[in-house]
Each structure stands twice: as structure tokens, then as C-alpha cells.
Amino acid sequence: xxxxxxxxxxxxxxxxxxxxxxxxxxxxxxxxxxxxxxxxxxxxxxxxxxxxxxxxxxxxxxxxxxxxxxxxxxxxxxxxxxxxxxxxxxxxxxxxxxxxxxxxxxxxxxxxxxxxxxxxxxx
Numbered sequence: 001x002x003x004x005x006x007x008x009x010x011x012x013x014x015x016x017x018x019x020x021x022x023x024x025x026x027x028x029x030x031x032x033x034x035x036x037x038x039x040x041x042x043x044x045x046x047x048x049x050x051x052x053x054x055x056x057x058x059x060x061x062x063x064x065x066x067x068x069x070x071x072x073x074x075x076x077x078x079x080x081x082x083x084x085x086x087x088x089x090x091x092x093x094x095x096x097x098x099x100x101x102x103x104x105x106x107x108x109x110x111x112x113x114x115x116x117x118x119x120x121x122x123x
Contacts, residue, residue: 060116
């Protein structure tokens with residue numbers, strides 16, 4: 001089982017590099033056109049996959065908030081998503097887009113529910 005956890009962590013690191021590269025390219029207005037044509041679908045896919053991998057690599061960790069157990073990775077990723085989308089309004093090459101925020105949030109929800117389907121009974 002430890003090797004399985006290691007695989008998920010390696011996949012997360014690889015995905016984090018790809019995700020960061022996409023963000024840097026977007027801020028520099030250097031994304032290939034084929035990646036920008038389906039912007040909303042891209043948000044759903046990228047954020048969904050990130051959430052799925054984060055949940056599995058993080059072993060479904062939770063944090064207590066008002067006696068509720070909230071999933072840690074999706075919670076942190078939602079905060080990151082909102083901050084990153086708001087930061088776009090400060091960039092000369094980007095703009096804040098509520099549609100992107102909705103698509104990203106939808107992706108996070110999908111990734112979370114797909115990860116929950118993989119959750120072992122013992123967790």
C-alpha cells in the first residue's frame with residue numbers, strides 16, 4: 001500500500017509542475033491557441049484532476065471546522081482558486097472571469113466526488 005501512496009504523490013508532483021507551467025504561460029499570454037479555445041472545459045478538467053490527485057495523495061485528510069470534517073485539499077484548493085482568479089484582475093494579460101471561477105469550482109467538485117468513490121472503507 002505504501003508504494004501506491006508513493007505513486008499518487010509522484011503523480012501530484014508531476015501534475016503540479018504541469019499546472020504551474022500552464023498558469024505561468026497564461027500570465028505571460030503564451031498559451032497555445034488550442035488550449036484557450038475550450039477555456040471552461042479546460043478549467044473543469046485541470047481543477048478536477050488536481051483535486052482528484054490531491055485527495056488521493058493526501059489520503060483524504062480532513063480539517064475540523066465548527067465540528068464538521070471538511071476535506072482539506074479541496075478546501076485549500078478552493079481558496080487558491082479564488083485568490084488566483086482575483087489576482088488575474090491585476091495582470092495586464094489576464095482578466096477576472098466569473099465563468100472561469102464557476103468552471104474551476106465545478107471541476108473541484110467533480111474531482112472530489114470521483115476521489116470519494118475511490119476512498120477505502122477504512123478511512
